Amino acid sequence: MGKGVSPAADTRGRIVMAAMELFWAKGFNSTSIADILSRTQLNAGSLYHVFPGKQDVLIAVLEAYRDGIEENLLKPAWEGVDDPIERIFALLARYRWMILETDCTYGCPIGSLALELHEADPVVRDLLAVNFANWAGAIEQCLAAAGDRLPADTDRRALGEFVLTVMEGGVMQARTHRDVGYFDRGVDALRTHFDMLLARAARRPEPVQGD
Amino acid sequence: MGKGVSPAADTRGRIVMAAMELFWAKGFNSTSIADILSRTQLNAGSLYHVFPGKQDVLIAVLEAYRDGIEENLLKPAWEGVDDPIERIFALLARYRWMILETDCTYGCPIGSLALELHEADPVVRDLLAVNFANWAGAIEQCLAAAGDRLPADTDRRALGEFVLTVMEGGVMQARTHRDVGYFDRGVDALRTHFDMLLARAARRPEPVQGD
DNA sequence: GGACGGATTGAACGCTCATTCAAGAACGAG
DNA sequence: CTCGTTCTTGAATGAGCGTTCAATCCGTCC
Numbered sequence: 001m002g003k004g005v006s007p008a009a010d011t012r013g014r015i016v017m018a019a020m021e022l023f024w025a026k027g028f029n030s031t032s033i034a035d036i037l038s039r040t041q042l043n044a045g046s047l048y049h050v051f052p053g054k055q056d057v058l059i060a061v062l063e064a065y066r067d068g069i070e071e072n073l074l075k076p077a078w079e080g081v082d083d084p085i086e087r088i089f090a091l092l093a094r095y096r097w098m099i100l101e102t103d104c105t106y107g108c109p110i111g112s113l114a115l116e117l118h119e120a121d122p123v124v125r126d127l128l129a130v131n132f133a134n135w136a137g138a139i140e141q142c143l144a145a146a147g148d149r150l151p152a153d154t155d156r157r158a159l160g161e162f163v164l165t166v167m168e169g170g171v172m173q174a175r176t177h178r179d180v181g182y183f184d185r186g187v188d189a190l191r192t193h194f195d196m197l198l199a200r201a202a203r204r205p206e207p208v209q210g211d
Numbered sequence: 212m213g214k215g216v217s218p219a220a221d222t223r224g225r226i227v228m229a230a231m232e233l234f235w236a237k238g239f240n241s242t243s244i245a246d247i248l249s250r251t252q253l254n255a256g257s258l259y260h261v262f263p264g265k266q267d268v269l270i271a272v273l274e275a276y277r278d279g280i281e282e283n284l285l286k287p288a289w290e291g292v293d294d295p296i297e298r299i300f301a302l303l304a305r306y307r308w309m310i311l312e313t314d315c316t317y318g319c320p321i322g323s324l325a326l327e328l329h330e331a332d333p334v335v336r337d338l339l340a341v342n343f344a345n346w347a348g349a350i351e352q353c354l355a356a357a358g359d360r361l362p363a364d365t366d367r368r369a370l371g372e373f374v375l376t377v378m379e380g381g382v383m384q385a386r387t388h389r390d391v392g393y394f395d396r397g398v399d400a401l402r403t404h405f406d407m408l409l410a411r412a413a414r415r416p417e418p419v420q421g422d
Numbered sequence: 423g424g425a426c427g428g429a430t431t432g433a434a435c436g437c438t439c440a441t442t443c444a445a446g447a448a449c450g451a452g
Numbered sequence: 453c454t455c456g457t458t459c460t461t462g463a464a465t466g467a468g469c470g471t472t473c474a475a476t477c478c479g480t481c482c
Contacts, residue, residue: 178336
């Protein structure tokens with residue numbers, strides 16, 4: 001055993017990691033196979049030995065995002081944050097950090113790909129949708145954990161999607177204007193939204209039967 | 212006089228119109244010059260007689276969006292709608308209609324281009340930013356017209372940007388899932404947001420001095 | 423009618439890209 | 453060592469792209 005990875009599996013991993021970074025930085029269409037090869041120090045044949053074509057690299061990348069959301073995104077963002085509502089904003093803060101770290105060129109990798117690949121084939125589109133759904137689902141779980149701090153009639157699934165909507169829209173504007181302020185103001189508005197919801201729930205606590 | 216357009220101006224107009232549709236439907240990079248030529252029934256030389264290169268076609272398209280927002284977007288959307296808050300939702304309804312009309316493949320043309328053109332040159336980026344700013348500015352004017360129906364401390368500029376954020380994020384999710392529901396639920400959440408703001412303002416009308 | 427310049431034609435060019443493949447290296451099993 | 457399989461090499465291929473340009477057309481004014 002030891003490092004019991006077949007050479008092909010290692011090659012595959014290196015390609016996926018390089019492609020993740022490149023697709024994120026340059027987009028799918030603007031990333032050439034040659035880009036991936038030069039970054040991984042591989043030759044065309046090795047890549048095509050592992051993947052049938054470029055699109056299959058994309059699929060592997062989207063699967064990696066799907067399978068790594070817990071470990072690579074949520075866990076680090078929620079380190080030391082226990083309050084479920086604050087976890088939502090901690091996740092958004094992590095995106096803010098990424099925007100700053102990349103001089104406002106950051107875009108959510110999934111969001112960028114989703115808009116770039118208009119006529120994507122069904123496999124790709126499903127993977128994009130699953131990634132979105134998992135993200136919104138993570139928020140939904142936070143909202144569920146918030147219990148009756150939210151109004152009882154709150155659609156937690158829809159509110160989770162709304163958080164994703166605000167994140168994607170904010171990232172998009174921040175990047176276009178090259179100014180985090182646009183992201184910040186979106187998050188502020190979302191905070192106001194939550195404050196108003198929490199205040200409403202506090203005002204009329206649990207609508208008991210016969211309220 | 213009569214149809215006093217020089218041939219070049221006519222050619223230019225046809226190219227811009229065709230490019231508008233193609234960039235919207237296929238994106239900038241995926242639209243070839245040949246696509247534009249076949250749709251306009253022109254030859255390469257005619258296009259390059261009017262435009263130095265492909266990027267200049269993009270610039271002309273973005274200028275057309277910028278100059279036509281009032282006539283082509285706001286005026287039709289606001290036909291017969293006078294209430295400033297309802298105008299906001301009338302505009303969103305128009306986007307919903309476009310989503311449906313295109314079987315959920317619609318993406319806001321500006322938003323799509325903004326995400327596709329990561330490393331756009333400054334001229335292009337500025338035009339994208341101006342288009343966003345004008346859109347948000349139109350909403351801001353609605354909010355200003357709403358006067359004290361909104362809480363006095365409401366940042367109307369930021370709220371205008373927030374509406375744009377929700378629109379773009381909603382369009383993106385609706386398209387990825389091929390389901391308008393995602394857009395609708397975002398608009399619903401925004402409606403809730405406005406309802407809560409309006410209710411708050413109604414509860415404490417104008418915070419008079421010494422409140 | 424003649425001449426001039428704006429406008430058009432469409433083949434050709436050079437480049438990048440995804441993909442292929444024959445040849446060979448590496449490695450484990452017997 | 454030897455066979456067989458897996459994996460790698462890297463040049464070649466062919467399609468598609470944005471762009472160029474010499475030749476040609478055509479409307480206008482003298």
